[in-house]
Structure formats: structure tokens, C-alpha cells
Amino acid sequence: MSSIFKVVKKTDSKLMKRSKLIVTIKVSGIIVWFVVSLITLYLFPNFSLPTPTGSFAIGTMSFEVTDTNREEFYTQEVGDHRKLMVQVWYPAEKDLNLELQTYPKQVAEALNSVLNVPDWLFGYFSNINTHTYIDAKVLPLDTKYPLIIFSPGNNSTRFQNTAVIEELVSSGYVVIGVDHPYTSNDVAYTDGTIAYRSDGQLEVTSKDEFYEREINIRTEDLQFVIQYLKSDQLLTYAREIVKQVDFDQVGMLGHSYGGATIVETMAREPYIKVGVSYDGGLWGKAVEDGISQPLLYMSASQTLDYMDDTSIDNEETRSFVTSVVANLKTMQDKSTKNFVFVLFEGYNHYSFTDIPLISPLFQRSNQSVTTTIQYTKTFFDHYLKGSESSDVNTLINESNEATLIEDLKELDSLR
Structure with a gap:
């Protein structure tokens, strides 16, 4: 407006032409900026997490643990031991004076690493509140709380499924929730140091060996964390929370690489009662021997579509997904308990995370987040709390996007 005013006041024709050019450039720049802003607001809108339906307030705290019995295979530093970041979410006493946790920046950092977009694009996360209070007091009950261990996906973070948690x-x-250094995204420790994913290297001779070793390391992470929780090494504050945990009722939850991790942990630790995997792979003992516990496997149709994609660019991905499905079939044949495989039509690999809330790029609607929450809670309630009020089969029968696949050999004819 200032530039236009100046143009109107000019009487010299040369100055008028020059000023008009400046105005044109400025106005064009403003229009471009405005259009880009609108596109950005559409692709990454301000969002809110679904309101939890339970009656308990939610508290959280984090701590790091070091497994002094395991060296860090991803680094060359002598005496470097495996160090993990752990997040605890727990039913808490209601205290409205406490600070709500904002949506974690770690999710933005993981998205940046995948999408190669600038950090500032997700700066608005700091204005979005979760429903979780930082360092709230745990709410003690006469009966203890069941425990669920969560493992995130490859290049992701322990906060990726905040809505479900x-x-x-x-x-x-x-x-x-456990971050796995060098397979999760960059992991920041309490002393300010960072395990950069790009710094981690494994010496392997084949891709099969690579997957086997990575899942083995991640599985040992979870085994160590569970044993650590049962020990007397916890900080006083964390110890008060863990005192309320029923270690006879333990479930596992994982997405992608995390799904592979939790199923392998179940294969090694029979005391674990139940698991839920979101589009996870399978390697190791789980494939060789199967598992003895109930498992809900939620599969995205668009992930399976890679098996039929004959484009050269996706040849490696197609081969990878095909091998994962083959391993699933093998595990199903060798497993002795309820293995529920549900195929969700129109879902992609990230539909089971918070990402559909963050951007429509990854899902046609936010419904996948609600559905993921519903199926996950129903399955855990059934096997960890003995709830008979509803089951996954009822949800499937009422859905127009979910299909129960009783025999995974049927996948060959469906795709």
C-alpha cells in the first residue's frame, strides 16, 4: 500500500515506471507468499489430539538407562555401551496447576528427516497441547495397572503414537516407550548429547543379516528395559510409578520396525501376554518358532500394494514387503494362539500413527487414528483386563474398511 501511494504521488514518468516495477515485484512477492502460506496451512494444519475417553488423568516422565552388559554395536568408540531413552506415561492424580506437555518436537524432527522439509515448518507444534501432564503424581489404586511396552518405527520416535498412548x-x-538409538530418529539424552542416526553403522554382509541384527539389538533393548523396571535401580520418582505396575499383565505395541521388535520380544519372553503390531515386519525366532501369545496385526492395503508394483523404482520395496508377508505366513503356521490379521483398505504405512492428524498428505481423513485407537484398546482390554464388552471381531463386522484375513494365503488372491 505504501508503494502504491508513492507511485500515485510521482509525476516524473521515468520515476513512475520505476516505481510501478517495484510495486509489481512487491505485489507478486506478496501473492506468492500468500499462496505458499495457504498451501502450507492446508498440508500442515493446526490440529488437536483426540480427547481420551478414559477416566484417568495422564502423567509422563522420561529417563535414560545404560545397559553396561552390552556394547554399542553402531559406534566404533571403545567402552561405549548401549544407552536408551525411556518415556513413561501413567494414570495420574488430577492437578490442573501442572503444565500440559505440548506436542513433542521429536515427531517434527522425525518428519523432517523423512520429508526433507525445513524445521520451522513444524514450529507450531509448541502451540499444540497434549492431554498429558509433566511429572504429575501417579494415582495409586488397590489393583495395579497393566503394562504396555511401545516400540516406534524405523527413523521415528517414542512419541509417534501419542494419541493411542x-x-x-x-x-x-x-x-x-523406548527410543532405539541409530534405528529411531536422532535420540537426545539428558546430558545434552545426541545419538545421531546417521552416525550409526553396522558391519554386515547382506540385507537379511542387517535386518536380523537390527531387530535383535532392538529386542534386547526391550528385554533390558523390562528387567530394569523390575530392579531397584530406578530413580525414586520412577520407582513410585513402577510400584503400581502389574508385571503379570504385560502387553506390547509397535509400528513397522517396532512391530517386528515387539513380536520378536514376545517370541523370546513367553510371560508377555499379548501384542499389537501396526504394519510390522518379522525376523528371527518369531519366524522360526512362531509365538504362543495372541497378536493383532493391523495391515495397510497400500503397503501390500507394493507387492504388485512392477515399477523399477519400487523393486527393492516390493521385494522387501513380499518377504515380510512370506514371514507372516510362516509365523501364522507355527503359532499356537489367536493371530488376528486385519487388512485396512485405503490405509498407508503411516495411517496407524499420529501423522494423519498432522497432514492430509498421509491419509484421506483422521478416521484412521480413531480406528487405530479403537482396535488397539479393545484387543488389550480383552487380553489384559478380561473385558468381554466388545472384541475386535465385532469391530471388523461393523466396519466398511477392515477385513479379517483368517488364512494369510488369501492375500495372494486379494492383491
Whole structure:
């Protein structure tokens, strides 16, 4: 407006032409900026997490643990031991004076690493509140809370499924999320140091060996964390939370690489009661011997579509997904308990995370987040709390996007 005013006041024709050019450039720049802003607001809108339906307030705290019995295979530093970041979410005493946790920046950092977009694009996360209170007091009950261990996907973070975790905790579960250095995204420790994913290297001779070793390392992470929780090494504050945990009722939850991790942990630790995997792979003992516990496997149709994609660019991905499905078939044949495989039409690999809330790029609607919450909670309630009020089969029968695949050999004819 200032530039236009100046143009109107000019009387010299040369100055008028020059000023008009400046105005044109400025106005064009403003229009471009405005259009880009609108596109950005559409692709990454301000969002809110679903309101948890349970009756418990939610508290959270984090701590790091070091496994002094394991060296860090991803680094060359002598005496470097495996160090993990652990997040605890737990039913808490309601205290409205406490600070709500904002949506974690770690999710933005993981998205940046995948999408190669600038950090400032997700700066608005700091204005979005979760339903979780930082360092709230744990709410003690006469009966203890079931425990769920969560493992995130490759190049992701323990916060990637905050919506699901909040629902579970509000319903009376304690959830432990574990970041796996060098397969999760960059992991920041309490002393300010960072395990950069790009710095981690494994010496392997084949891709099969690579997957086997990575899942083995991640599985040992979870085994160590569970044993650590049972020990007397916890900080006083964390110890008060863990005192409320029922270690006879333990479930596992994982997405992608995390799904592979939790199923392998179940294969090695029979005391684990139940698992839920979101589009996870399978390697190791789980494939060789199967598992003895109930498992809900939620599969995205667009992930399976890679098996039929004959484009050269996706040849490696197609081969990878095909091998994962083959391993699933093998595990199903060798497993002795309820293995529920549900195929969700129109879903992609990230539909089971918070990402559909963050951007429509990854899902046609936010419904996948609600559906993921519903199926996950129903399965855990059935096997960890003995709830008979509803089951996954009822949800499937009422859905127009979910299909129960009783025999995975049927996948060959469906795709």
C-alpha cells in the first residue's frame, strides 16, 4: 500500500515506471507468499489430539538407562555401551496447576528427516497441547495397572503414537516407550548429547543379516528395559510409578520396525501376554518358532500394494514387503494362539500413527487414528483386563474398511 501511494504521488514518468516495477515485484512477492502460506496451512494444519475417553488423568516422565552388559554395536568408540531413552506415561492424580506437555518436537524432527522439509515448518507444534501432564503424581489404586511396552518405527520416535498412548493411559494402563538409538530418529539424552542416526553403522554382509541384527539389538533393548523396571535401580520418582505396575499383565505395541521388535520380544519372553503390531515386519525366532501369545496385526492395503508394483523404482520395496508377508505366513503356521490379521483398505504405512492428524498428505481423513485407537484398546482390554464388552471381531463386522484375513494365503488372491 505504501508503494502504491508513492507511485500515485510521482509525476516524473521515468520515476513512475520505476516505481510501478517495484510495486509489481512487491505485489507478486506478496501473492506468492500468500499462496505458499495457504498451501502450507492446508498440508500442515493446526490440529488437536483426540480427547481420551478414559477416566484417568495422564502423567509422563522420561529417563535414560545404560545397559553396561552390552556394547554399542553402531559406534566404533571403545567402552561405549548401549544407552536408551525411556518415556513413561501413567494414570495420574488430577492437578490442573501442572503444565500440559505440548506436542513433542521429536515427531517434527522425525518428519523432517523423512520429508526433507525445513524445521520451522513444524514450529507450531509448541502451540499444540497434549492431554498429558509433566511429572504429575501417579494415582495409586488397590489393583495395579497393566503394562504396555511401545516400540516406534524405523527413523521415528517414542512419541509417534501419542494419541493411542493417551487413550490407553486414560483407561488405566501404564505405557513405556523406548527410543532405539541409530534405528529411531536422532535420540537426545539428558546430558545434552545426541545419538545421531546417521552416525550409526553396522558391519554386515547382506540385507537379511542387517535386518536380523537390527531387530535383535532392538529386542534386547526391550528385554533390558523390562528387567530394569523390575530392579531397584530406578530413580525414586520412577520407582513410585513402577510400584503400581502389574508385571503379570504385560502387553506390547509397535509400528513397522517396532512391530517386528515387539513380536520378536514376545517370541523370546513367553510371560508377555499379548501384542499389537501396526504394519510390522518379522525376523528371527518369531519366524522360526512362531509365538504362543495372541497378536493383532493391523495391515495397510497400500503397503501390500507394493507387492504388485512392477515399477523399477519400487523393486527393492516390493521385494522387501513380499518377504515380510512370506514371514507372516510362516509365523501364522507355527503359532499356537489367536493371530488376528486385519487388512485396512485405503490405509498407508503411516495411517496407524499420529501423522494423519498432522497432514492430509498421509491419509484421506483422521478416521484412521480413531480406528487405530479403537482396535488397539479393545484387543488389550480383552487380553489384559478380561473385558468381554466388545472384541475386535465385532469391530471388523461393523466396519466398511477392515477385513479379517483368517488364512494369510488369501492375500495372494486379494492383491
